[in-house]
Amino acid sequence: MAGEIPDLEALERTGTGKGAARQARRENLVPGIVFGGDKEPLPINLPYNDLIKRLKAGRFKSTLFNLKVEGHEDVRVICRDVQRDIVKDLPTHVDFMRLRRTSKINLFIPVEFVGEEECPGLKAGGVMTVVRPEVELIVTAGDIPEKLVADVSKLAIGDTLHISDIEIPAGAKKTIDRDFVVANIAAPSALASQDDEEETPEETEVMEQHAETVEGEPEQTDD
Missing domain, CATH: 2.170.120.20 (Ribosomal protein L25, C-terminal domain)
Known part of the structure; x- marks a missing residue:
């Protein structure tokens, strides 16, 4: 049986377009969208601090969430994309997909x-x-x-x-x-x-070979 699925709370976003998204960011919110499941897409806003905390924890795109939006039934979702600012690398938009039990x-x-x-x-x-x-x-x-x-x-x-x-x-x-x-x-x-x-093998002392170390008579010279 499934373990406890973490809740993800969000607010329904009443406006759409770039203007509404900019307003959400000014209010320390990150705009997002929930799609799929044979239902109309639902624009949402996520609390910035909560989203950052979850992103830093890792596995955000492979974690199943129970999305709670006031006025709507809870639904299981999984993140499909996190758009980020190309300079600051901070989240600017999040896409979620609704899941059926058979997904x-x-x-x-x-x-x-x-x-x-x-x-x-x-x-x-x-x-x-x-x-x-x-x-x-x-x-x-x-x-x-x-x-x-x-x-x-x-x-x-x-x-x-x-x-x-x-x-x-x-x-x-x-x-x-x-x-x-x-x-x-x-x-x-x-x-x-x-x-x-x-x-570790024992070290063997290696002596440099000189004339004095060679057995036998020294080589005769023509002097």
């Missing part, structure tokens, strides 16, 4: 790691490195998985957990075809350093 979208799903207490590698002092705390999947808007569960209870030092080791929910699909790494168990740094030292 397919790309979303980053968090990975939850379980079995750490039983993991042989961690018990032996190993360190787990999480390569992908989130995995991008193609999912159905009406059935978004809350998380992926990765079991590390049988991993030893040197073992690697791939995406093929994690069960992908029915109806979801990876966006990357290859079997990529999600996490691995590495030896502790002190042990790794010790192993490196043990594997």
Whole structure:
């Protein structure tokens, strides 16, 4: 079942065109539009500070939002474009698309790691490195998985957990075809350093060869 979808609050924009957009920006708002879903496009304004905060958090274009606009039913939307000022690189307009429950979208799903207490590698002092705390999947808007569960209870030092080791929910699909790494168990740094030292070959002293170091009689000269 889908996890909690973040709310995105907006105001209906009564005017359209460049004049209304400029007025919105003067009021510390960012104009936008909501389209799709067999309904008329809905002009909106987004609070500037809230939008900036969400953009800085990342994944804005791959996050499903529950759009709340006073006087309208809540609707699930995903961002399709963020237009920016070419000089200041600040958002000037945002496009959102309405989604049906059957719509397919790309979303980053968090990975939850379980079995750490039983993991042989961690018990032996190993360190787990999480390569992908989130995995991008193609999912159905009406059935978004809350998380992926990765079991590390049988991993030893040197073992690697791939995406093929994690069960992908029915109806979801990876966006990357290859079997990529999600996490691995590495030896502790002190042990790794010790192993490196043990594997380092002994240095052999090399003496520069002179006449005095060559066995046998010195070469006779014609003096």
